[in-house]
Amino acid sequence: MIQMNRRSLLKAGLGIAAYGTGLGAAIVSSETANAASKVELEAVNAKALLDGQHLTDGVMTYRSLGEPDALMPPTLRLKRGEPFSAKLVNRLDEPTTIHWHGLRIENRMDGVPFLTQPYVYTGDSFDYRFAAPDAGTFWYHPHCNTLTQMGRGMTGMLIVEDSKDPQFDAEIAINLRDWRLGADGQFIEQFKPRDAARNGTFGTVRGANWQVQPAYEAPSGGIVRLRLVASDVTRIYQLRLDGADADVIAVDSQPMPERFRLETAVIGPGQRLDLALRMPDVEGSVVSLLDTRPSTAKTVATFKAIGQSLKHRLEDLPPLSANPWQEPDLKNAEQIPLILSATAEGGAKESFCGSLGYTFWAINRVPWPGDSADPTAPLAELKLGKSYVFNLENLTPHVHPIHLHGMNFQVVSSSLRQVPPLITDTYLALPDEKVQLSLVAENPGDWVMHCHIIEHQKSGMTSYVRVI
Numbered sequence: 001m002i003q004m005n006r007r008s009l010l011k012a013g014l015g016i017a018a019y020g021t022g023l024g025a026a027i028v029s030s031e032t033a034n035a036a037s038k039v040e041l042e043a044v045n046a047k048a049l050l051d052g053q054h055l056t057d058g059v060m061t062y063r064s065l066g067e068p069d070a071l072m073p074p075t076l077r078l079k080r081g082e083p084f085s086a087k088l089v090n091r092l093d094e095p096t097t098i099h100w101h102g103l104r105i106e107n108r109m110d111g112v113p114f115l116t117q118p119y120v121y122t123g124d125s126f127d128y129r130f131a132a133p134d135a136g137t138f139w140y141h142p143h144c145n146t147l148t149q150m151g152r153g154m155t156g157m158l159i160v161e162d163s164k165d166p167q168f169d170a171e172i173a174i175n176l177r178d179w180r181l182g183a184d185g186q187f188i189e190q191f192k193p194r195d196a197a198r199n200g201t202f203g204t205v206r207g208a209n210w211q212v213q214p215a216y217e218a219p220s221g222g223i224v225r226l227r228l229v230a231s232d233v234t235r236i237y238q239l240r241l242d243g244a245d246a247d248v249i250a251v252d253s254q255p256m257p258e259r260f261r262l263e264t265a266v267i268g269p270g271q272r273l274d275l276a277l278r279m280p281d282v283e284g285s286v287v288s289l290l291d292t293r294p295s296t297a298k299t300v301a302t303f304k305a306i307g308q309s310l311k312h313r314l315e316d317l318p319p320l321s322a323n324p325w326q327e328p329d330l331k332n333a334e335q336i337p338l339i340l341s342a343t344a345e346g347g348a349k350e351s352f353c354g355s356l357g358y359t360f361w362a363i364n365r366v367p368w369p370g371d372s373a374d375p376t377a378p379l380a381e382l383k384l385g386k387s388y389v390f391n392l393e394n395l396t397p398h399v400h401p402i403h404l405h406g407m408n409f410q411v412v413s414s415s416l417r418q419v420p421p422l423i424t425d426t427y428l429a430l431p432d433e434k435v436q437l438s439l440v441a442e443n444p445g446d447w448v449m450h451c452h453i454i455e456h457q458k459s460g461m462t463s464y465v466r467v468i
């Protein structure tokens, strides 16, 4: 049984029970993993210890019916292809919805107010029902007043299991996200306009599973499945492991066709990284997960080897089975421009679902006017079953994780780097990069596409495609 180290929490005077149940779902050994077909999630206001010292007011989170004392949104576990339902009950004092990031599900379950569903008002509820077609590491979050709601806590992990998944000696899921707190541990303004017009506004307290540098334990010489989600609203992580080898086994839920040894992996908001971590043989050795971005380098979490070495080898780990994928027909694909640019700064009118009050960014020169009952025309209308290539051009000196709802795309080529033909829902576009992303328009409906640096999303870098 894998236990987290609760010492730091105890020191901070927090009940074990509260955290024990809250994080229980995040750490499971693979044999005891328990998938549920039905959950009830209450969107609630809460207080939580986020910086290890102060109780922060105004936290927003999802509380699962069975775990009334939990703080971090529960890590949901589903079985691929099996019916799943989540009832969202809104106990916040503002509207909300849930978007299931990376899941190729029906449009009306996608959680975008006005485009796919009405608001879920205070006191109301909404039943999300779907079957996840792909296995892997995903996450969920609101699509309403997102900078505040996500910034204050509403980002949860979602794991889709495949019955053919290889056995690991342990599994540890880590939700990477920060908090913008002042010295007194209370929330400060979520963004600064001058940062929103650049890389976005960073948190002041670095977090992993709602803790500062949590310490985990795992069997010596064992193979651990490490599932990482970058659910922060701003931060781009440059991840490395110190003290052990690990293979990259999946990125953005998609198994790597060829596993490779992790050196440094860069993931932006919205992205996921699955690692097979080979724990050291010597009991007591500590492995560190580091974010190595220059000037902000940080240990994110640690893993201590416990027990006698299991002497398992990475080489013996069977591959993950591939998710279904329809190969786009590149020869006959229609080309669609997708130009990311800055725009003349403008004031944005108050819109549904929280406006930042500013416009800084645009897709195809059009800044998104905000969610409304009467949205602008789609960026493109796609015919069901046809192949398309998005010609993404990042004309800005900033990195943008571009996320498409409801479908995945495959990377064809980049002007800046050798890219494997990765399949993803969130492509991290580098400054001045031109990249071709292809897909078969396989899922009917209106699908939002936006930068997942939430300040960029909410100040213009959003659009949508219509599949009919």
Ligand code: C2O
Pocket (backbone or CB within 6 Å): 099, 101, 141, 143, 270, 403, 405, 448, 450, 452
């Ligand atoms: Cu993580 Cu619009 O999505």
Ligand code: CU
Pocket (backbone or CB within 6 Å): 399, 400, 401, 451, 452, 453, 456, 457, 461
């Ligand atoms: Cu961006």
